[in-house]
Amino acid sequence: MEAQPASKNYFFGDCYKGVFSTMGTIFKKTTQPIVNEINRLKYLFRHNIFAAIISLICDPIVFAIITVFVLAVNLIDFVVLFFSMVVIDIFVFTVYFFTLCLDWTFCLLKGIVSHCPNCQKKFVLPTYICPKCGAKHTALRPSKYGIFMRKCNCGEKLPTTFFNGRQKLTAVCPSCNTVLKDGGQHIEIVIPVVGGPGAGKTCFISMAILQLEKVASKNGLSFAYSPTAYDDYEANKQSLQHGHPPIKSTDLRLKYYQFYLTPYGTKLKNLISLCDVAGEVYDDNDLIGEQIGYKNANAFLMLIDPLSIAKFRKEVESSINLSQYGASEKPLDEILSTLISTLENMRCISSRTEIKTGVAVVFTKCDIPGLKEKIGKDAIRDYLQTHADASVYDATNELCENFLIEYEEENFLNTLKSKFKNIQFFTCSALGHVANGSAFVSDSVEDPVLWVIDKASASIDLREKWGKKL
Numbered sequence: 001m002e003a004q005p006a007s008k009n010y011f012f013g014d015c016y017k018g019v020f021s022t023m024g025t026i027f028k029k030t031t032q033p034i035v036n037e038i039n040r041l042k043y044l045f046r047h048n049i050f051a052a053i054i055s056l057i058c059d060p061i062v063f064a065i066i067t068v069f070v071l072a073v074n075l076i077d078f079v080v081l082f083f084s085m086v087v088i089d090i091f092v093f094t095v096y097f098f099t100l101c102l103d104w105t106f107c108l109l110k111g112i113v114s115h116c117p118n119c120q121k122k123f124v125l126p127t128y129i130c131p132k133c134g135a136k137h138t139a140l141r142p143s144k145y146g147i148f149m150r151k152c153n154c155g156e157k158l159p160t161t162f163f164n165g166r167q168k169l170t171a172v173c174p175s176c177n178t179v180l181k182d183g184g185q186h187i188e189i190v191i192p193v194v195g196g197p198g199a200g201k202t203c204f205i206s207m208a209i210l211q212l213e214k215v216a217s218k219n220g221l222s223f224a225y226s227p228t229a230y231d232d233y234e235a236n237k238q239s240l241q242h243g244h245p246p247i248k249s250t251d252l253r254l255k256y257y258q259f260y261l262t263p264y265g266t267k268l269k270n271l272i273s274l275c276d277v278a279g280e281v282y283d284d285n286d287l288i289g290e291q292i293g294y295k296n297a298n299a300f301l302m303l304i305d306p307l308s309i310a311k312f313r314k315e316v317e318s319s320i321n322l323s324q325y326g327a328s329e330k331p332l333d334e335i336l337s338t339l340i341s342t343l344e345n346m347r348c349i350s351s352r353t354e355i356k357t358g359v360a361v362v363f364t365k366c367d368i369p370g371l372k373e374k375i376g377k378d379a380i381r382d383y384l385q386t387h388a389d390a391s392v393y394d395a396t397n398e399l400c401e402n403f404l405i406e407y408e409e410e411n412f413l414n415t416l417k418s419k420f421k422n423i424q425f426f427t428c429s430a431l432g433h434v435a436n437g438s439a440f441v442s443d444s445v446e447d448p449v450l451w452v453i454d455k456a457s458a459s460i461d462l463r464e465k466w467g468k469k470l
């Protein structure tokens with residue numbers, strides 16, 4: 001463990017010094033009569049050799065008794081101190097080990113983890129700041145500096161576990177010092193939203209968060225938006241509510257939009273991050289390779305702008321104004337292969353290894369005329385009429401896969417299905433209509449977000465919504 005700005009605990013340092021100095025003092029005191037006797041004899045030899053010889057003849061019994069007594073006292077002292085030291089040691093180390101394990105097990109079982117919204121790193125134990133002197137404690141856990149509490153160099157006592165209040169201290173990222181929420185005591189779920197320029201990521205994220213706020217309670221969840229210094233949620237929300245789409249993203253680093261979504265009655269909060277980025281990042285392998293948020297992601301939301309499918313775009317371009325729908329031109333399979341190679345590099349996995357992270361594949365902009373009948377609500381209703389056993393989600397999968405095959409995106413579909421183990425298709429419209437001055441009204445944007453959250457979270461279980469346990 002890195003040296004900490006704290007003093008060592010008594011039982012891990014000064015305790016032994018004390019025991020050894022006590023043993024030394026007892027030894028010194030008890031052997032004093034022997035030393036005195038030797039000094040007396042030395043004196044006699046120098047000044048009165050006759051008296052010295054008499055003393056040597058008469059005193060050996062007394063001398064022997066004193067020596068045996070002294071040795072016995074020291075032996076008893078040594079045995080008592082040694083065994084009490086062993087007992088204290090065993091006790092202290094048991095308490096230390098138990099507390100350390102309890103703290104780690106609590107974090108592990110509950111899935112306590114933090115992701116830095118700035119440098120994107122993931123860690124269980126943040127750095128804690130001493131409230132009195134501002135010193136950084138990089139390993140505030142049970143240790144030689146203290147089992148339950150540690151004393152900072154300034155004298156302030158700091159709790160070393162979540163059980164006795166470590167989370168009340170200010171926690172910062174160990175890598176870039178960004179202040180973290182909840183003192184690091186939360187379950188954090190990070191979900192990058194994947195899609196090319198203009199795919200509809202920013203619209204989707206903003207409208208999904210707005211919608212989640214409305215539907216959370218129906219699903220037994222409490223919702224609270226938690227802004228970071230870097231997000232544009234308020235600005236996007238304002239413009240969307242006034243009928244203006246958000247401005248094009250320019251951030252070449254993942255931007256975390258964070259909110260709490262926690263089942264009622266659960267103390268430990270789920271902090272969810274939907275991560276946005278400018279779609280241009282997918283054009284540059286170096287740039288995307290710097291976004292370690294992908295490596296640490298708990299799930300992915302992959303957005304499909306139907307207009308990025310060349311054959312479909314061609315089919316509708318004469319009947320709609322493509323620019324009104326902000327048509328994305330980046331081919332789907334290029335985005336997918338960039339995502340896959342990024343994950344393979346970051347997670348050090350081979351091209352044949354399946355990725356277990358859940359993916360919701362979301363057809364957005366489904367207000368485009370004609371889509372409702374192909375993959376949207378009308379198509380699902382018709383499908384269910386002829387497939388009585390299928391669920392809405394089975395129907396969506398089947399219809400979306402057929403759509404991709406029909407519009408010559410089989411390559412994309414095959415790669416997706418062969419690489420990712422957990423896939424569910426969704427259809428939605430983030431805006432509900434093209435910009436016409438009236439407020440946008442989203443349709444079904446919350447479902448894919450809830451699906452990936454349910455997949456990734458141990459505490460959120462929406463089986464009633466899906467009709468099965470995910």
Ligand SMILES: Nc1nc2c(ncn2[C@@H]2O[C@H](COP(=O)(O)OP(=O)(O)OP(=O)(O)O)[C@@H](O)[C@H]2O)c(=O)[nH]1
Binds near residue numbers: 325366432433434
């Ligand atoms: N009709 C309709 N248009 C949409 C919808 N979602 C997005 N758009 C349009 O698509 C455009 C691009 O959406 P954004 O959310 O900014 O796309 P993005 O993926 O964030 O794009 P970058 O920031 O460039 O990466 C918007 O300006 C809207 O015009 C939708 O659900 N329906």
Ligand SMILES: [Mg+2]
Binds near residue numbers: 201202277279
């Ligand atoms: Mg954007």
Ligand SMILES: [Zn+2]
Binds near residue numbers: 173
């Ligand atoms: Zn950081």
Ligand SMILES: [Zn+2]
Binds near residue numbers: 155
């Ligand atoms: Zn301090």
